[in-house]
Every structure is written in structure tokens, then in C-alpha cells.
Amino acid sequence: MQKTKSFLKLNVSSFERYLNFEDHRVYYYAIEEKITPDNCIETCKALIEGIAKTILGQLDLKSAEVRSRFSNHELIALESTMSKMLGNGEDFQVLYRQAILVLAAFHHSCEEELMQALGKDFFKFFAKLRNRRGDISHGREAPKPEKSSKNLAEMIVQITDIIAFHMLEVLSLIDFEKDKAENEDFTIAESFFVKEPEQLETISESERNVRDFNDFLDEQYPYEGKIRFSMALYQQYKDDYKIQFKEFMDGKEILTDSDE
Structure with a gap:
């Protein structure tokens, strides 16, 4: 060998x-x-x-x-x-x-x-x-x-x-780890597409979490114009978007643990 x-x-x-x-x-x-x-x-x-x-x-x-x-x-x-x-x-x-x-x-x-x-x-x-x-x-x-x-x-x-x-x-x-990072950007980009109800039933858990985060941001910061606040934040300040997304997910985990 x-x-x-x-x-x-x-x-x-x-x-x-x-x-x-x-x-x-x-x-x-x-x-x-x-x-x-x-x-x-x-x-x-x-x-x-x-x-x-x-x-x-x-x-x-x-x-x-x-x-x-x-x-x-x-x-x-x-x-x-x-x-x-x-x-x-x-x-x-x-x-x-x-x-x-x-x-x-x-x-x-x-x-x-x-x-x-x-x-x-x-x-x-x-x-x-x-x-x-x-x-x-x-x-x-x-x-x-x-x-x-x-x-x-x-x-x-x-x-x-x-x-x-x-x-x-x-x-x-x-480099599967690098690929996972690229996957995150792919998932976030997918989350901004409007999808039919039957399509939303088959999306990954990762995309569902990103969509929940986008809805949370858009409710917190109503944004006048054609573009959503969540999309504007991601396009202009990608790092800030990802930091806030991580904080959002950490908060969900804390809530889940407390419910248990």
C-alpha cells in the first residue's frame, strides 16, 4: 500500500x-x-x-x-x-x-x-x-x-x-466545507424567489429557516419600494445579514430548548 x-x-x-x-x-x-x-x-x-x-x-x-x-x-x-x-x-x-x-x-x-x-x-x-x-x-x-x-x-x-x-x-x-459555504449563499438566493404552496412543501429545512428569517426582518423593518428589506440587507451588507441570521437561529434554538 x-x-x-x-x-x-x-x-x-x-x-x-x-x-x-x-x-x-x-x-x-x-x-x-x-x-x-x-x-x-x-x-x-x-x-x-x-x-x-x-x-x-x-x-x-x-x-x-x-x-x-x-x-x-x-x-x-x-x-x-x-x-x-x-x-x-x-x-x-x-x-x-x-x-x-x-x-x-x-x-x-x-x-x-x-x-x-x-x-x-x-x-x-x-x-x-x-x-x-x-x-x-x-x-x-x-x-x-x-x-x-x-x-x-x-x-x-x-x-x-x-x-x-x-x-x-x-x-x-x-473542499466540502467550502461547498457548504457556497450552499448557504445558494439557499439564501433561493429564499427570495416567490414559490407556489406546493413548491414550499418540498423546500429544504435550511431554506425554510432563511425564509422565516426574511419574514422576521421584513416585519421588523417595513421597507418602502419594490425590494424587501431582507433582500436589500443581503445584497448590500451580506456579512451583517449572515450575522443577524445566526443570531436569529440561536434564538430559535434557545426557545426550542426551553420548550423541552
């Missing part, structure tokens, strides 16, 4: 927001120790799965801007995967496929078609092999009736290293 480990070491600053993947060090240790070929193969699967979950964990599907990056079909699949991640887990191949979808949606360098094609058959074989021969996940009688060779394990390690490296390289180019 030298390619992946070297990349992480040389790009520490790019991964500070992802905790430098310190919790994944146990995977690299287990792979390099090669306690048994099947243990090594099983750990390769766990590493890719862990990276995929980390990528998906950065996604805010409540954001209108984020949702706009995906088709309706993709959103339904992503929401299902995210839900399963919080419950009984999601299939390994699905986690990988969805993680590649997310990387491609946020950065052109992902090469989605290649990565999906590469992962489709490789990880299908990977999962079957792990289920048949894995030392850890399912437990095995002694002696094991079927064992993998060292050469097979080494080949899988090399392929895993290439895939993990590419996933991490693309992830290092994406």
Missing part, C-alpha cells in the same frame, strides 16, 4: 478536515503484516469500504445545491445508502459505486466511467472471495477447507492500492 500511504503522508494538509484518516491505519498495518493471504484480502475490502463511507459522510443531501448535482434517480439511491449506513449497513459494492458517483459530481478528475467499470467486476469477485475464504468476518472451521494464495493476495493489494490512491487523490481536491 505504498502508493496510498505515501500520498497521504505528502498531502497531510489536504486531509486535516477528514482527520487524516488516522482510524484507517489499522488497515494498512494488517495488509502489510500479511498474517494470512485471506486476512490481507479481507482487510483490503475493509479499507475501500472505509474510504467510501468517509466520502459519503461528507455529503449534505439537505442542501439544494448539493441535490442539484444529481438526478432524481441518483438522489433516491444516495438517500437509501445514507439511511442504511446509519442502520444495518449497506452492501460493499453499492458503497463503492455511490462514493465514486459523489467524487465525480464534485470533481471532473474522478474518471467515473473508468472507476465504475474497474470496480464492478473486481469488487463483485472481491466480495465473493471474502465470503468464501475470509478469516475474520464469518469465522472458519479448522482446518480451513479453502485458502487463497500469497500471489493472489499480493495482486489484490496492488489493485486496492491503485483504487484507494485515486479515490483519496480526488477527495483531496474537494
Whole structure:
């Protein structure tokens, strides 16, 4: 796993927001120790799965801007995967496929078609092999009736290293926190559009909060003319608008806590 480990070491600053993947060090240790070929193969699967979950964990599907990056079909699949991640887990191949979808949606360098094609058959074989021969996940009688060779394990390690490296390289180019800041501006801009009642029923919670804040401002400061006070404040003094919005939300949280 030298390619992946070297990349992480040389790009520490790019991964500070992802905790430098310190919790994944146990995977690299287990792979390099090669306690048994099947243990090594099983750990390769766990590493890719862990990276995929980390990528998906950065996604805010409540954001209108984020949702706009995906088709309706993709959103339904992503929401299902995210839900399963919080419950009984999601299939390994699905986690990988969805993680590649997310990387491609946020950065052109992902090469989605290649990565999906590469992962489709490789990880299908990977999962079957792990289920048949894995030392850890399912437990095995002694002696094991079927064992993998060292050469097979080494080949899988090399392929895993290439895939993990590419996933991490693309992830290092994406700043989800910056994207969230841009999402806030997108949501605020959306909040000034007049929408039909049925449209308002489907808006995100974030947009609903901004609309409530706009109504609060407009009631507090009636503004003569065609433009609303809230819109004028945002267009001319964006920082002041955001500071007051934060204070508004903090006040709502205090009221909610006192009601409880």
C-alpha cells in the first residue's frame, strides 16, 4: 500500500478536515503484516469500504445545491445508502459505486466511467472471495477447507492500492466545507424567489429557516419600494445579514430548548 500511504503522508494538509484518516491505519498495518493471504484480502475490502463511507459522510443531501448535482434517480439511491449506513449497513459494492458517483459530481478528475467499470467486476469477485475464504468476518472451521494464495493476495493489494490512491487523490481536491459555504449563499438566493404552496412543501429545512428569517426582518423593518428589506440587507451588507441570521437561529434554538 505504498502508493496510498505515501500520498497521504505528502498531502497531510489536504486531509486535516477528514482527520487524516488516522482510524484507517489499522488497515494498512494488517495488509502489510500479511498474517494470512485471506486476512490481507479481507482487510483490503475493509479499507475501500472505509474510504467510501468517509466520502459519503461528507455529503449534505439537505442542501439544494448539493441535490442539484444529481438526478432524481441518483438522489433516491444516495438517500437509501445514507439511511442504511446509519442502520444495518449497506452492501460493499453499492458503497463503492455511490462514493465514486459523489467524487465525480464534485470533481471532473474522478474518471467515473473508468472507476465504475474497474470496480464492478473486481469488487463483485472481491466480495465473493471474502465470503468464501475470509478469516475474520464469518469465522472458519479448522482446518480451513479453502485458502487463497500469497500471489493472489499480493495482486489484490496492488489493485486496492491503485483504487484507494485515486479515490483519496480526488477527495483531496474537494473542499466540502467550502461547498457548504457556497450552499448557504445558494439557499439564501433561493429564499427570495416567490414559490407556489406546493413548491414550499418540498423546500429544504435550511431554506425554510432563511425564509422565516426574511419574514422576521421584513416585519421588523417595513421597507418602502419594490425590494424587501431582507433582500436589500443581503445584497448590500451580506456579512451583517449572515450575522443577524445566526443570531436569529440561536434564538430559535434557545426557545426550542426551553420548550423541552
